[in-house]
Amino acid sequence: xxxxxxxLLRKEHVGQSVTLAGWVxxxxxxGGLIFFDLRDRSGLVQVVFSADISxxxxxQAETVRPEFVVQVTGVVRSRPQGLINPNLDxxxxxxxxSELTILNAAKTPPFAINEETEVRDEVRLRxxxxxxxRQRMQKNLLLRHKITTFIRNYMxxxxxxxxxxxxxxxxxxxxxxxxxxxSRLHAGKxxxxxxxxQQMKQLLMVAGFERYYQIARCFRDEDLRADRQLEFTQLxxxxxxxxxxxxxxLIEAMLIQLxxxxxxxxxxxxxxxVLTYQEAMDRFGIDRPxxxxxxxxxxxxxxxxxxxxxxFANTAAAGGQIKALCAPGAASFSRKKIDQLTExxxxxxxxxxxxxxxxxxxxxxxxxxxxTEEEKDAIIDLTGAEEGDLIxxxxxxxxxxxDALSALRTQLGAExxxxxxxxxxxxxxxxxxxxxxxxEESRWVAVHHPFTSAKPEQWPLLETDPGAVLANAxxxxxxxxxxxxxxxxxxxxEHQSLLFRALGISDEEAQEQFGHLLEAxxxxxxxxxxxxxxxxxLVAILAREESIREVIAFPKTASATDLLLNSPSPISERQLxxxxxxxxx
RNA sequence: GGGGGCGUAGUGUAGCGGUUAACACGUCGGCCUGUCAAGCCGAAGAUCGCGGGUUCGAUUCCCGUCGCUCCCGCCA
Numbered sequence: 001x002x003x004x005x006x007x008l009l010r011k012e013h014v015g016q017s018v019t020l021a022g023w024v025x026x027x028x029x030x031g032g033l034i035f036f037d038l039r040d041r042s043g044l045v046q047v048v049f050s051a052d053i054s055x056x057x058x059x060q061a062e063t064v065r066p067e068f069v070v071q072v073t074g075v076v077r078s079r080p081q082g083l084i085n086p087n088l089d090x091x092x093x094x095x096x097x098s099e100l101t102i103l104n105a106a107k108t109p110p111f112a113i114n115e116e117t118e119v120r121d122e123v124r125l126r127x128x129x130x131x132x133x134r135q136r137m138q139k140n141l142l143l144r145h146k147i148t149t150f151i152r153n154y155m156x157x158x159x160x161x162x163x164x165x166x167x168x169x170x171x172x173x174x175x176x177x178x179x180x181x182x183s184r185l186h187a188g189k190x191x192x193x194x195x196x197x198q199q200m201k202q203l204l205m206v207a208g209f210e211r212y213y214q215i216a217r218c219f220r221d222e223d224l225r226a227d228r229q230l231e232f233t234q235l236x237x238x239x240x241x242x243x244x245x246x247x248x249x250l251i252e253a254m255l256i257q258l259x260x261x262x263x264x265x266x267x268x269x270x271x272x273x274v275l276t277y278q279e280a281m282d283r284f285g286i287d288r289p290x291x292x293x294x295x296x297x298x299x300x301x302x303x304x305x306x307x308x309x310x311x312f313a314n315t316a317a318a319g320g321q322i323k324a325l326c327a328p329g330a331a332s333f334s335r336k337k338i339d340q341l342t343e344x345x346x347x348x349x350x351x352x353x354x355x356x357x358x359x360x361x362x363x364x365x366x367x368x369x370x371x372t373e374e375e376k377d378a379i380i381d382l383t384g385a386e387e388g389d390l391i392x393x394x395x396x397x398x399x400x401x402x403d404a405l406s407a408l409r410t411q412l413g414a415e416x417x418x419x420x421x422x423x424x425x426x427x428x429x430x431x432x433x434x435x436x437x438x439x440e441e442s443r444w445v446a447v448h449h450p451f452t453s454a455k456p457e458q459w460p461l462l463e464t465d466p467g468a469v470l471a472n473a474x475x476x477x478x479x480x481x482x483x484x485x486x487x488x489x490x491x492x493x494e495h496q497s498l499l500f501r502a503l504g505i506s507d508e509e510a511q512e513q514f515g516h517l518l519e520a521x522x523x524x525x526x527x528x529x530x531x532x533x534x535x536x537x538l539v540a541i542l543a544r545e546e547s548i549r550e551v552i553a554f555p556k557t558a559s560a561t562d563l564l565l566n567s568p569s570p571i572s573e574r575q576l577x578x579x580x581x582x583x584x585x
Numbered sequence: 586g587g588g589g590g591c592g593u594a595g596u597g598u599a600g601c602g603g604u605u606a607a608c609a610c611g612u613c614g615g616c617c618u619g620u621c622a623a624g625c626c627g628a629a630g631a632u633c634g635c636g637g638g639u640u641c642g643a644u645u646c647c648c649g650u651c652g653c654u655c656c657c658g659c660c661a
Binding site for chain 1: 586588591592595596597598610611612616617618619620621622623624652653654655656657658659660661
């Protein structure tokens with residue numbers, strides 16, 4: 001239906017007769033002369049109608065409106081002198097239309113397709129197919145395509161095999177809430193959608209594929225966020241005979257090459273810095289630090305241990321911490337602004353926020369009268385505060401201090417414009433604890449997942465001090481967002497059983513839930529490990545989008561509905577019956 | 586489950602205890618042969634999300650509810 005795409009027309013086509021098809025992006029009707037900007041995926045081109053060229057075409061063009069789908073035939077010609085549009089790739093030429101076919105009329109769309117105006121998310125999602133016509137979403141989804149294509153090529157070049165794993169899987173008690181699918185053929189039984197292909201890919205290692213990857217859809221029935229959807233996509237891969245360094249090197253090289261190929265953003269540091277979990281927590285209070293700016297956390301506990309300020313002294317004595325960060329140039333913050341910051345830390349469980357301002361006449365502070373000169377000097381020395389800076393300190397249990405100050409750091413980083421929006425600051429975080437204590441379940445639970453191996457020398461600790469065992473796991477972090485995580489897995493039944501026991505899973509339960517895996521391990525499972533990268537988050541970062549919804553064609557709302565399809569929706573009584581289901585009141 | 590923000594013509598916003606509810610873009614009609622965010626003239630278009638309350642009077646204040654959104658919990 002078309003001989004060439006709109007956006008590809010250039011001077012070299014002048015004199016040729018072409019047939020174009022697309023959407024009317026914009027119409028400028030001058031009476032005797034009518035212009036369309038004709039749009040297809042490749043871009044825009046101006047087409048001209050006048051009675052001098054074709055009276056019927058010109059007459060019909062009067063009836064055309066934006067978003068009509070049309071086909072035009074005409075001759076490409078150079079634009080007259082002075083009428084060249086430098087803002088358009090096709091601005092040197094235009095098409096004189098001799099024939100116009102309206103392939104389909106269009107209602108006036110609920111929002112402008114031809115300009116990048118803000119539109120309520122509600123309306124955008126209700127008419128997602130129109131939203132997707134707009135430049136922003138076209139650009140984002142094409143970027144996503146480029147990224148997945150790059151990844152597939154890279155994986156293929158590195159000898160990885162793309163293998164599909166089931167969507168109808170089995171529910172497991174560990175981890176996130178499963179999406180569950182009732183079985184018609186087996187009354188009262190259910191499949192579960194994969195939270196990740198974790199077990200299947202490990203079985204593929206036992207099966208001898210050595211290098212597997214998949215761009216895999218995963219499902220978790222948890223509440224949504226800007227960076228979390230019910231279903232999401234990850235680059236999932238697994239390697240046999242690989243150590244953690246092998247996986248990390250492969251992924252690091254891939255990410256660097258990918259970023260250089262598809263993005264003009266700059267990588268801040270290569271190779272990526274590697275932080276231990278403990279180091280990340282100490283310096284940033286969080287295991288996914290945003291390394292685009294400094295403002296690290298400073299431990300003041302020893303400096304103020306003997307302070308006359310009761311909160312400091314008591315917190316230190318009780319084994320807590322006093323930590324601070326130094327906000328450059330923020331001494332000018334008003335009382336009201338500091339109150340706002342105080343709200344930030346209180347929302348994270350801190351009881352208050354101590355502030356100290358460095359000025360030319362010395363230190364001003366909410367607690368100035370309690371501090372000795374020695375203590376003041378120590379605080380300034382430790383924080384490296386310079387004139388005009390604002391020091392903010394929190395005293396509490398280490399977990400609260402970390403949480404409060406990391407939130408504060410993130411907020412201040414943005415507000416003080418310490419972040420270069422063109423920068424990609426990546427790092428690896430390693431040496432995570434294998435287990436953490438769950439108060440709710442009063443048992444140890446896996447920090448990563450229950451197939452993660454401890455570091456080899458750490459196994460003996462599992463029985464004596466489970467919380468101290470370090471996992472052979474690694475996360476890759478970009479701009480404060482976790483974009484991937486992986487580990488070296490357990491590959492023998494003994495260690496796997498050991499870990500299940502540590503997790504409070506009885507041998508019987510382990511057999512029932514994971515017997516297939518334990519059995520597989522007894523048939524010659526190679527040492528293996530892998531990683532999963534969150535594709536949606538990765539694309540969002542490179543598209544400079546705040547929410548992964550902007551890089552997903554048909555996302556769900558924050559309340560887990562689809563406004564276009566109107567899902568979820570009830571099913572018929574007949575369907576319920578077939579599935580052996582009854583709706584409880 | 587909890588907390589915050591938002592909801593006013595098709596879209597984006599303004600407004601505010603008493604308005605003819607304003608502006609821009611869009612839409613519709615007219616004029617127009619060089620525009621490209623075309624221009625000029627004219628017009629239509631809003632039960633101010635929904636329900637209740639306070640009030641002489643509510644789009645405005647209060648309560649509830651629904652929707653969108655951000656965050657906490659949750660997310661191995």
